[in-house]
Amino acid sequence: MPTCSATSLRSQHLKTCLWDACSLSTRSKESCRGLPNPRLSSSAAAVAPRPRPSTTGNHPAPTARTPLTTVHYTTAFLRRVLPSKERENVRETDSLEFWENMLGKAQDGLSVPTTGMGAARIVVYGVGECSGARELVDALLEEPFAPEYAKTHIRERWKSLDSSNSLLLRYGTVTRDAEGTNILSVRSSWLQQFPIPVEIQELPSRTPTPTHTHVLPQQKITSLHAVPLFSADIPIIVCNPLTTNLSTLFSDTSIPWTHTNAILVITSSSTVPVPPLLEQQLWARAPSTLKVLFVDPVRALLALQTLGEDSNSASSVQRYQDGFSESRVSSVSAAIAQQLEAMNNPSTGPNGVFDRLRKQNVLDLVSDSLHVCRNTVKAAEHETDAVRRGVGSLQGQMEEFKAKIGSDVFGVEAEKSEVKVALDQAKAGVKKTMDRLTGWRMLWKVDDIADTVNASIDRSWCRDLENKLIFQVGRLSVTQNFLTGAANALLSSFPKPSTFHSLILQNTLAQLRVQPSFAVHPSSLTLPIYTRRTQLTYPTNALHQSAQRAVVGMGGSVLSGMGVAWAGWADQLELLGHFSLGVGAETAAGLGMFTAVAGIWYSIGRWEKAKRRWWRDWDRVGEGLERDLRATLNQVVADQVLVVPTTACENLRDMIKKREDEVAQLKDEITILEQDCVRR
Template identity: 25%
Template sequence: MRPRAGTGVLRLASQGLRPRLVARAPAIRTLTSRPLRHVTTSSPSTTPSRAFAAVATAPAPADDLAPPPPTPAAAPVPVLGAERARAALNDIATILHTDVGGSSAWYARVEAALSDLSDTRRGRLAVVGDSLAGPRDVVSAVLEEPLSDSADTTRAIEERYLGTGDDTLAITYDARAARLPGQLTVPSSFLSQSGADVVEIQPGPDAIAHTLAADAVVLVLDPIRLTTAPALKDVLAPALAKGNVHFVVNGTLPPSATEETVRAALAEQLKHITVPGTPHPTYDLSFVNAAAAMRAASALSAALGSDAAGGAKAKAFATFQRDFVGSAIGPLRGTLLTAIPPGYQLRTAENTAHQAIAYTESVLGSDRNVLLSASDVVADLRAEATSGAGKARRMSVVTKGVSSGVVEGSIDSSVAQAKADIQQLFDGRLSWLGLVARLRVDDVGADIGSYISRQFCADTQRQLVYEAGQLSELQGTLGASADRTARQLSSSRTPQGPEANVAGHPFSSPLLLNHLSSLGLSIPPVEPRTLLPPLTSRRNQLLSTVVPRLQVSAQRSLLTTYALSLAGVSASWVACVPPLALISGYTATGLGLLSVVGGLALGQHFWARAQRRFWKDWARVTDMLKDDLVVHYDKTVKALVLSRPETAADGLQELVAKRETRLKELEGRLERLRERLADQTAADST
């Protein structure tokens, strides 16, 4: 049975003994056609130089580590008991893709978790850290076991980055050493005994996906910055949410720091990290010195060399014992050997599902904030429209006036002025005696009609034309604000790239935008004469009915006066002259004058009654003028000025209500998914 990795080294380090090896592990044959190359040991007086993975610069020979030969793919063996996890992941993928407009990167991570459940695999131990923390040195120190591994295995581990880029590298176990893009296979005793692959994650856009796909995560920190290193910014929270995370502080502590102060500083930093679904994350913390561990391994390799002299071997063993114990790599190696828990694939898939649910809930929370913001925007749009229209109405001439009197500049004041001007005409040019003296009754209709046509509420008309200009400006402002608000709420809220939405924005409504555009074309603009129809209508009513009726009354009054006077004079004259000669000439003259005076008096009575009827009709027409102007003003504001903002507000409010209902439905689905996953996790734990 193969010895456990690290046990022989620990025993040597603790007892200070020189091992007596019966046989070395067989050398690893490369996957090329060239014969096996034997490892040349150094002279006793020198220590062999080692090419550390963190500082490798020269490319390896092209034929030194060839790709493995093609092998037939084995039939996939699905993970047992993963049906409920698959169902949950499928539901989350559906929600992400079609319902919430989630991240395409998260959708890909959920799909990767589904694919991972389709076939059993080895465990995955992810290692990530800033380059200054030396994560590659930590991996080399953990993987290298001089007592169990051959020199070729050690060399393959050390030179794993020679001739490659800085992509994420997966180191897996195989009986033969081979290299593929992004993968290295070596017969490492650590990989064999742990049953896990080591994945060295490089900072980049795929770091989170690799971290989620791992079954355990090792975060390598330098003792100065700890978790504030830029390389850990994106992966820290997902790693802590997995619950199986190991912090490794690599390097010599500063003179003023101790392990306790570093632990306290790390705990303080982690307090400010928001871990979805894990308010108090658990973790392990180890302090190692990978450089010392690698020096110890080099010294042990030199001591085990067959050509080494006795004194050199003793010195090498002393160096090994000192550096290996001081590096503390042995306890870390023992911890990582058991870092992969039982049922790791199912646990990893369930953890990905939990984190995807947490992300989806954050998206829904963001949408709910957008809902609140949208409601505020809609309310602001309504308030802006209502405030603008209300202010314009309060300043308008149609609302001026009080019930107890007449206010200057109001419609009542303008009507009262017109009435006073017409009354002056009645008292002067159109008085009864003036009409009788001029014998021109047509002047009544001409003068009154001319005044009403030119002067009736002229100041009110000018004010209404001015207010129409103000409403036109308000119409344009509110229309532009409505369009801008609708398009602003319909714009995407997520950045471009892998985190961009794969579904539409919750308030994206091309139908609403098209309706607003059509409405903007169909609504006529407010023109100078838009507010004048009630005034024009009442003026025309005065000219077409009231003034002609006054004209007829004036004609009737004048004809009555003329007829009565002529009849009285004629009768007096006939009664005075022969053959009747009934009365004397003086009497006839008196009767004639009396008939003329009576005719004038009767005509004046008729004219006064005609004027009273005129003022009665005037009051009926002008009293409704203000009401007509108020109604028409409000109708104009509603139909022409407020139509677009109210339509936009109503449409957006409907979208908000629909999205609110949809969010409640999605939150219910996520809650049921969380309960299902919790039950599954509890069942797996038992």
């Protein structure tokens, strides 16, 4: 069924972009400097892919690509994904140099025409000393009726060789080609039973190391077995499930798991059924193209030994046949024959088989390199997930702190807060002073009203609250140091080649830590208390002026009343002449007394009204104090306590978003290249 036109067009543009990149690979390495070459990491390549091509326009995709063209495409792509082996903790088989070398050799091999008769190379690699790889080779090459010296020659083939070297077994006279060399000629019909001659390259056993772990220097040199395995026509991996962890085995990128002709031989006893759990693990982890065989080479050797001891006995022949058949060693030969038959074409002859093997090997190398790229990209995803979890954990700690700090400092809002309690206590203390300043007592302290009230405010204004806030400043400082250390530890957890190892971000956080405004001082939370206490100065001065006006008003009323009374008596004595009031002396005296008393009560009322107005100003200042304290606390938390972890989280989230976009584009490109290999 044809795909959606938008998707097809997008794939065509992506292939065209890769075509432009791969055209540079045919030139010198100097000409490839135009390709993006960002910083590479040990756990993931520094993925800096090219921008996605626009879906508009008409850019036809390359058609009918040859294996050489596919190698060019892949080589250009590898330079953007795989890290250099110069980086720390980079396995050789995960490095750019390894795959450039492998693909370069394969490309050179395709350029040379096939001449003469060769042999298909079968590489046998045992995972661990107890894998049973040598026993498997013994069971394959040893013939039941061969002379004893020929059997000894095969079984003792490693006796005079260094275990770190590989051994090449080919058909020929039963002799070692040269003393100390790694080539051994054996006359075994097994090597001649296939459509074309084959030879076995036996590799030394090695314990696998998990992918993307810290690799020791002595473990980085893996080309001794990796190069022959990846360049083999048929790689055979032998392992013992009792001594080899399957998860570790399949994570070993130095083994060509995606090779078309790869065979995994599980050595297990033929007398014991295969555990269902082992089969489930194999089918869950093994690639779909990998052929998995269960073989018992030890039983096959015992069967050969039984026949060799008494070849004339019918019972020995029967035990040999039963033992060798139940060991399932013949299934390995059948699998090899099936794979070679698939390459056979009678019209082209043996040379055609070798041509197809070489082309298939090139495509397998491309597939293997893309498999490493996919593992590298997957490692980038795992690293991104780890960074996201670290950022989420740090963000969760900050959110928990911000949710609790308000109630810890000011108390639960549902109950009476610490600020309201402190204001009530301060009001009770100042109220005693204000109650003593009655209208009559105010007359004797009229010049000290402001000083008396200010002194009472200083004694009572939120002293306990101020001490509690200073204590909370210490807790804020401890939390600041803890969260700042957590942010620095998160950044330091990324290895140096990692994309998330940002020196710029570390320098930014260091600059924030050394700024004068970073430290939390005792006055950081108490400043609103001083500010609001200062705001009470104006109402207090207004109260002082009201007291002075009240006293002046009282004095004026008394003097006015005395003047009216005196004028009445003076009129009675005819001292005023023509300015007579026209009232009696008694009436004038009463009117004067009324004027004096009314003026005094009016002034006292004015004083009491001034005190009520002062208390209203007190309430407004108190209400603003709680708002200011909460706003100051939030500002101190945001700008001082959490400034370093907040900056770290924001920058890391931006880096995570950028990395996710890059990884998504690289996965699309890998998929396109893998599909091209399948179409081959």
